[in-house]
Amino acid sequence: MTTRQQLADAFDALLEPARFKDYGPNGLQVEGRAAVRRIVSGVTASRALIEAAIAAQADALLVHHGLFWRGQDGRVTGWMKQRLALLLQHDINLFAYHLPLDAHPELGNNAQLGRVLGLQAQARFGDQDLGFLGARVQEGPFAGPRALADHVQQALGRPVTLVEGGDGPIGRIAWCTGGAQGWFEAAIAAGAQAFITGEISEPQAHYARECGVSFLACGHHATERYGAPAVAAHVAAQLGLEHRFVDIDNPA
Structure with missing residues (x-):
């Protein structure tokens, strides 16, 4: 069994978030269940991606664009409430790495x-x-x-x-x-x-x-479709976890 903390440690060891000055928190943004078997990766923690992770019975979600950014007003309403409610209801861990995921020399x-x-x-x-x-x-x-x-x-x-x-x-x-x-x-x-x-x-x-x-x-x-699945696949193989990448269509 892989624990949430072991997964967090593996991501941090690979991406070294402490080296970066960033626009929001890197690492575990929303705490879910303690045991992890399956990871879903994607670009942005949108409601559509969270719903796809729920359908895939994921225990953890790895994204490049997380939920929390410097300068937000901090209120949990509207789209933020909807996304958080889904993650918390289904006990899914949300990991987000912004600049560290851009910068990794092989997998970023x-x-x-x-x-x-x-x-x-x-x-x-x-x-x-x-x-x-x-x-x-x-x-x-x-x-x-x-x-x-x-x-x-x-x-x-x-x-x-x-x-x-x-x-x-x-x-x-x-x-x-x-x-x-x-x-x-x-x-x-x-x-x-x-x-x-x-x-x-x-x-x-x-x-x-x-x-x-x-x-x-x-x-x-x-x-930015390529870093999250590369990192998630690498860590999943390292820890013996299942991994699936979900690409939510976005014209931007």
Whole structure:
């Protein structure tokens, strides 16, 4: 039998949350039953994911986006009450890791997105070394921004917003999953010819055109589908637990 504490210790040992300054609590966010046999992983602790975990008879849920964030007003009403009620009623442990799940060098969101896109990380950049900088593993540089965007669209199975910064070959690519559009300037300073992330805000289009570095917004959810299942599968194998990944569709 694996206990809740053993599972928490395994996640913490792998992801080292104490190393990070984050926007909310990492680790066990909602306490459920003491014995754990089955884990469900997903991107966000939405009601749909919690209901899927209940249907799968999960004892624990591992997500990237948990329930609690710095700056919330703290009242348990509406959607928060509904989600918490389901977790507590069915005695499910909720584990959430935000930046630690982005940063893990092999199993994290950035590492796993690189794997999916066929990119090899060669360096890290930005605050807390969350950004990855590297190149294509095979076939050499991309012919240009559109070739890179087409490759990413095919790999992720969704449209990509591309702002072209130039028309030459692209070899040095930076990436950081989710809402990392604010890291574009750091990626430019690190020597990237293109930057891949989840979202775009108004300033990034101007930076791309003025600095000659292409910007690709590929979806917050779409770029962060890979870390939670990789981590959960690794820990489940380590502890002899069952694991299932549930991908709740999200257009973002």
